[in-house]
Amino acid sequence: MEKQVALRMLLTVTILCFFSFFYSGVHGTASLEIDMKLKALNKPALKTIKSEDGDIIDCVDIYKQPAFDHPALRNHKIQMKPSVELGSKETNIPSDSSPKPVTSKIWTKSGQCPVGKIPIRRANIVINLELPDMGLSSPIPVSLQYGGSLQKLDLSSNQLSGNIPPQLCTWLLFLVSLDMSNK
Incomplete structure (x- = not known):
């Protein structure tokens, strides 16, 4: 009788292990596929900046920016130095105290992207x-x-x-x- 109970338990454990392995393999494959798609969509941020107005800015390698995922830009060459020089976008707002420059990019007060990286605002x-x-x-x-x-x-x-x-x-x-x- 003990032998029969032991065999049933062994069979039950074996079946459970088999289904557990099979399920985790199927689930793992689907999970891996989802992870691969997410990696293709989400570019790795080398630095993250949280601005005072609540925006989150990711600094991404200029050569890995999402724009280059578009088929028309796959082999695009980046022009590092602009052909036209633009002036500063700062303005002065009069106040009771001394005038303070106001930048058009509030997030730059919280940090800047390193050289060779570009800022990409996380969409919310x-x-x-x-x-x-x-x-x-x-x-x-x-x-x-x-x-x-x-x-x-x-x-x-x-x-x-x-x-x-x-x-x-x-x-x-x-x-x-x-x-x-x-x-």
């Missing part, structure tokens, strides 16, 4: 929301109406059901592209 709004083939299977969520800044929404290859809620048409004023193909 979502412009593109891409959720293709995510296994979504419900009516189209009305809560998408709160994405007022959305310009592109990709819900393709999901199992969403029902009509497009009228609130989305009213509130998503900047929406240019809505992909619901392969529903």
